[in-house]
Amino acid sequence: MRDQPADARLAAWAAHPAHSRGRRHAEAPPQHRSEFQRDRDRVIHAAAFRRLEYKTQVFVNHEGDLFRTRLTHSLEVSQIARTVARALCINEDLTEAITLAHDLGHTPFGHAGQDALNHCMQPWGGFEHNLQSLRVVDELEQKYAAFDGLNLTYETREGILKHCSRNNARNLGELGQRFIEGLQPGAEAQLANLADEIAYNNHDIDDGLRAGLITIEALRELALFNDHYERVRRRHADLEGRRLINEIVRGMIGGMVADLIATSEARAAQLDPRDIDAVRRADAPIIAFSEGLARRNRELKQFLYRHLYRHYRVHRMTTKAAEVIRRLFESFMRDPLLLPPQAFSRAQAQKDTRGEAGLARAVADYIAGMTDRYAIEEDERLHDPRART
Numbered sequence: 001m002r003d004q005p006a007d008a009r010l011a012a013w014a015a016h017p018a019h020s021r022g023r024r025h026a027e028a029p030p031q032h033r034s035e036f037q038r039d040r041d042r043v044i045h046a047a048a049f050r051r052l053e054y055k056t057q058v059f060v061n062h063e064g065d066l067f068r069t070r071l072t073h074s075l076e077v078s079q080i081a082r083t084v085a086r087a088l089c090i091n092e093d094l095t096e097a098i099t100l101a102h103d104l105g106h107t108p109f110g111h112a113g114q115d116a117l118n119h120c121m122q123p124w125g126g127f128e129h130n131l132q133s134l135r136v137v138d139e140l141e142q143k144y145a146a147f148d149g150l151n152l153t154y155e156t157r158e159g160i161l162k163h164c165s166r167n168n169a170r171n172l173g174e175l176g177q178r179f180i181e182g183l184q185p186g187a188e189a190q191l192a193n194l195a196d197e198i199a200y201n202n203h204d205i206d207d208g209l210r211a212g213l214i215t216i217e218a219l220r221e222l223a224l225f226n227d228h229y230e231r232v233r234r235r236h237a238d239l240e241g242r243r244l245i246n247e248i249v250r251g252m253i254g255g256m257v258a259d260l261i262a263t264s265e266a267r268a269a270q271l272d273p274r275d276i277d278a279v280r281r282a283d284a285p286i287i288a289f290s291e292g293l294a295r296r297n298r299e300l301k302q303f304l305y306r307h308l309y310r311h312y313r314v315h316r317m318t319t320k321a322a323e324v325i326r327r328l329f330e331s332f333m334r335d336p337l338l339l340p341p342q343a344f345s346r347a348q349a350q351k352d353t354r355g356e357a358g359l360a361r362a363v364a365d366y367i368a369g370m371t372d373r374y375a376i377e378e379d380e381r382l383h384d385p386r387a388r389t
């Protein structure tokens with residue numbers, strides 16, 4: 001695709017669809033869309049994307065209708081990242097495709113589910129949610145006659161694979177190479193990663209306050225929060241409740257986005273990369289927060305870890321959730337005939353070719369694809385004698 005002209009509206013160091021490293025299976029170019037728009041559209045039409053609506057971010061889906069789910073989280077990440085992409089003249093379509101796909105591989109019950117499944121899978125190479133997102137788009141979605149998966153471009157797949165152990169990277173060919181050589185991904189992938197942080201740090205504050213697990217007074221120990229609290233207070237002395245929280249949180253998001261744009265612009269001017277490969281080879285990411293904001297952001301993450309993710313009510317829920325995952329995994333491994341027919345045939349085929357490891361991976365794929373609700377119901381159907389099977 002190298003001989004097509006690059007898009008003049010984009011920075012030289014952005015991902016240009018005309019210079020894409022392409023798809024794993026050759027396809028005719030799209031007629032009315034760019035290659036990255038096609039990727040985004042394939043993600044939106046995927047079954048795994050629809051399931052994000054019923055997967056936990058921090059609060060389990062049935063705890064309340066106003067909390068973020070993986071779907072609304074992914075939309076917020078996408079919105080934040082697209083604003084920054086447009087300001088920096090990097091590829092907004094690719095940014096959108098990556099951000100909408102970035103959590104496709106998440107298990108039910110958020111990090112508790114991922115940790116539990118990773119624990120179960122230890123004898124067979126573990127479970128990594130980033131790698132699972134890639135498995136979803138490379139293998140697990142079954143929509144097209146000619147190939148498994150969604151056959152996305154290299155650049156979208158590069159962005160989805162945010163982290164990867166060196167062991168697993170060795171099996172991923174060109175895509176895994178950067179984890180072995182310590183290279184950066186393209187700018188759009190770097191941006192998706194930081195937009196993810198901006199989104200979850202801020203919406204977890206919002207959801208944590210809504211759930212009554214953290215308080216504004218406690219949050220004011222954080223410089224980042226307190227600055228915005230005081231700014232809002234100066235303008236609106238009597239503001240209270242949800243509007244006060246919203247004004248603070250939107251100020252924080254806006255401040256982080258402005259810092260990210262300014263810092264990345266300065267880094268781009270300094271590094272002056274001639275193309276996306278120069279971004280990949282650079283010593284440090286081109287998309288970054290300033291040092292000051294990065295430090296404040298770390299303080300915020302530590303606060304949320306101590307006060308929200310380890311809150312006893314969240315901890316009780318995540319402990320129950322981890323038990324559900326463990327019970328499902330153990331039952332299916334002990335007796336694969338308990339799997340529904342489609343999952344069983346896949347597990348049987350993988351067991352025939354790769355033994356126990358193949359069976360375990362198929363069981364992990366089945367469990368990882370479940371929504372919170374489906375996992376809870378499946379656990380009841382399997383383990384509660386009074387439940388319908």
Ligand code: MG
Pocket residue numbers: 073077102103196
């Ligand atoms: Mg995320």
